[in-house]
Amino acid sequence: MSEFMEGRVPGRARLIVGAVLASFAGVYALAAPARTTGAVRVGAAIALVAVVLGVQAVRVASRDGRWRWGIPVQAAAAYAGVPAFGTSVGILGFVAGSLLLAGAWPLAVAVVASAAVLGDADATITCLLTGLVVYGLVRLADRADDMVAARLPVTLAAVARERLRIAAELNRGLGDGLREISEGSRRAVGRPEAIADVLEVARRSLNEARTAAADFRSMSLAPEASAARALLESAGVHAEVRTSHSEPLGPAGALLAMALREAVTDVVRVGTARKCVIETSEEDGFVRLRVVNDGVRTAELGEEGLDDAARRVRDAGGTFTTGLGDDGRFAVEAAVKAGERPVSLPDRAAYRLSVGLLAAVLAGFSVKGLLQVPWGPKWAAEAVILVVIGVVQMQWTSTGRPRTWPLWLAVLSFGTVPVLGKASLGAGGFLVGTLLVGLPRRAAVPLAAVTMAAVGAGAAALGLGTAAVVNYVISTLVTGLVVYGLIGLARLVRELRAAGEELARAATVQERLRAARDLHDLLGHSLAAILLKCELARRLADVDPARARAELEEVVAMAERAGRDLEAATGGDAGLSLDGEARSARSVLTAAGVEVEMDLAHGEVEDGTSAVLGTVLREAVTNVLRHSAATRCVIMTAQEDGVVRLVVENDGLDPAAPRTAPGSGIGNLTTRMAAAGGTLSARADGKGGFRVEAVVG
Structure with a gap:
């Protein structure tokens, strides 16, 4: 993948093509001394070959x-070399190949026809094969370029399609719900x-947001692994995560995440483990999860939560x-069938072109x-052997199996030389190609x-002259x-295509995870706050109508902000800021009866840092409302030497209460902070308090 991303593969492809074509031209250059006389004439013949190769x-x-x-x-160089210096007619194949690449196939046919006039059948076949090979190799190199050039547009298109799909899905439910909340709140004033x-409507919308976030997250185990690591570390358990499965997972991911x-909740509940290893793998169409810990336990202890x-x-x-x-x-192991993955199959056009040319x-x-x-009989035997060689070569090319077939090619290439003579020597070239394709370079060369x-x-051994021996070696x-x-x-083209698909698929997974994070961190908080404000307005409606109207008017504003959060979840700009979230946090916590102590000393911060810390603050406040019985919450910020720190503490955690399953919020925030170059810690203090600390700088 790194070669694919850095664009090195196309350069390697053209290097391969250059080496093959140079070897072709080298045959004609090396044959010049045998086809003409005199140093000047030999030099001129080689110069013409160089011109042909240069173009x-x-x-x-x-x-x-x-x-x-x-x-x-x-x-001109090719046609001049044939009559003037005796250069093989086969060199005209370069001209035919160039014309094919230029789309002038009638002229290419004419060049091959002229080779038939100027040379014998052997030279004409060489010209035809050279033209096809030149055309095929250059087109394959072009295809490699196309694959690399398309990687960014393909990836962006995949993300855009996913955003459109997410937007359509969310706007049908959540978008309509937010509009109903806004309009209903105005009527309720x-x-x-x-x-x-x-x-x-607010309850229904909040449930839809949480369900959608869970569905989006189910494509990947990465967020669950991050949340699991955070929970284990907060409980004093060293966590080690090893993943070796392919994303996305779809329904299998949801089951394995659960x-x-x-x-992990079971590990924390038992409370005796010091180390926990989380492993994933994929084999035979199944994705496997293994969670192993070194806690002391009996078979009956702590397994209740695993039954469901x-x-x-x-x-x-x-x-x-x-x-x-x-x-x-103690080990927990689960395996689920991976199911169909939304990945396109590699384009086989280039491979068909290659196989067709090889057959030719x-x-x-x-x-x-x-x-x-x-x-005669010798001709028939030779024909049978050549057909067998061709079948073995094509079959091995298509499947790469069995691995013993290169050995059979060696037997067919050299074992028949005593019987069929020099006609069998040419088969050694196919054996060399098979070795170069099928074996590591250190063995193949x-x-x-x-x-x-x-x-x-x-x-x-057949008594051929020195020139013929050299010619056969070079031809091989x-x-x-x-x-x-x-x-x-x-x-190579097939691998590039697959790498491009993998890149687009990974980007799609990341887009869904981003949408899940925004639904949870942004929209989930807004809807929870709306729900809280509506409950407060209902309680105040009879005792303090003016205050109830004020709360409903704030609900309208929150619904509008939630609409912007929904836009962010579908790829828009969230527009979060630390200062804005601090004001919102004070309002929401006060409405919930939580005493707020706020000390903001961060000063001016960059928009990106402000947005990510605003997200952390929003999630921390949401957790105070959802997961604690806090009466007091402290929110503090500071900035020193470009490092911005946010601390949120509350007193609503029961030290004796059993640990609950890790939510997605901590994993989301860990991912966000890492992307911003920051760190996040979330832990209980053992005395009924819980502290979230985020540092960016």
Whole structure:
């Protein structure tokens, strides 16, 4: 993924293409001394080959349309070299490949036809195969570029689609509910009896927000793991989290998140553990969760809270087990089928192009080999062997299995040389390509060198001249590089496509988690405050009508702010500030009968820092209202050397009360603070108090 993100892969793809094409041109350059005489003529022939390769290199390095002006130069160099210096007609394949890349396929056909006029059948086939290979390799490199260039637009499009989907889903329920709250509160200012209707809508909207947040969070175990770690650390238990599953999880995530909450709550409830390890893995279509702790316990102690989790996991077709291991540690293990993931399959067009071209190369090689064998039994044997080699090569290319097939290719390539002679030597190139594609580089390169040496030894044993031996060795390397280039680039494009899909999927998961955090941290707080204010207005309606009207007017303002929170949850700007949330906190806590002591000494802070600390304050106040019986709450801020600190303390925690399951708020805030470069701690003091401290700087 890092190579994909940094754009290194396309450069590597073009390097592969350049190496393959350079090896092709090198064959013609090395053959020049054997095809012409005199140092000047040999130099001129090599210079023309360099011009042909140079034009091709310009196209490999850049897709700028101006390169097409070099095709006439390339054609002139290629056609001049054939009659003047005896260069092989096969070099015209570079011109044909360039014309195919330029979209001028009729001219490419004409070039291949001219090769048939200027050379024999073997040279014509070489020209055709060279043109196809040039076209295929460059197009695969272009495809790699396209994959990398598309990663950002694809990711942004995935996030935009997810935001639209989230907005449509939330606006249908919560948006309508907030409008009803605002309109109902205005009507209730003069009609106290209407407050009950507003309360009902507020309760329903709050439940919808919490349900939606839970649904969004269910795609990932990361927030639950963060919340679990925070709860364990606050209880003095060292937490270690190891995750190795793929996101998103969907329904499986919701079940495993519930199992994780119950398992961690059980660890804290028992109260004897010093270390807890949380592990996830994915295998055979199942996502597995394992929570292990070193607490001293009996089999009966503390398992009550796990019964419901076990039942729900098993009802979904999963497995759930608890018990002491041989090492004395207590383990909770759950496994749930992963289900379908919203991930597109990799584009197979590039791979089909590669396989098609490889088939053409194999067919061309077979025809070239058969042209060297006289008609008769030997020709038939050679045909059968070449067909078998082609089938083995194509099958191994498609599946990579069985791993012994490269050995069979070696047997077919060299075992038939004593019978079929030099016609079998060319098969060594496909063996080299197979080795380069299928083995690690440290093993493939030495084995490829051994194969090339074996081909040279075979050619020498057959009594071929030095020039022929060198030609066979070089041809083996070139053929191997062609196979490696075609298959390696196709796999590279497929991996890039998969990496792009993974990036888009990860961004979608993060967008859903962001929406869940905003629903919980922003909208959840606003709706809880609205509910509280409506309850207060209903109680005051008969005893203090003026105060009740004031509370309802504030509900209208809160509903408007909640509308902005809903916009933030669907991708808009939350517009939070520490000062604004401090004013809201005082109002809400006072309405709930909590004495507020506030000391704000943070001064001027950056908008981003103000927003994240405002979110922490909002969540802390929400927890005071929901999870405690506080009578007093202290809110303090300070700033020193650019470090801003927020502390929220309340006295509403019963020291004797059992620990409850970790909520999503702490995990959300931990994630937010980490993204802002800050830290968060939330812990009980053991004396009935609870302290939340956030530091950014």
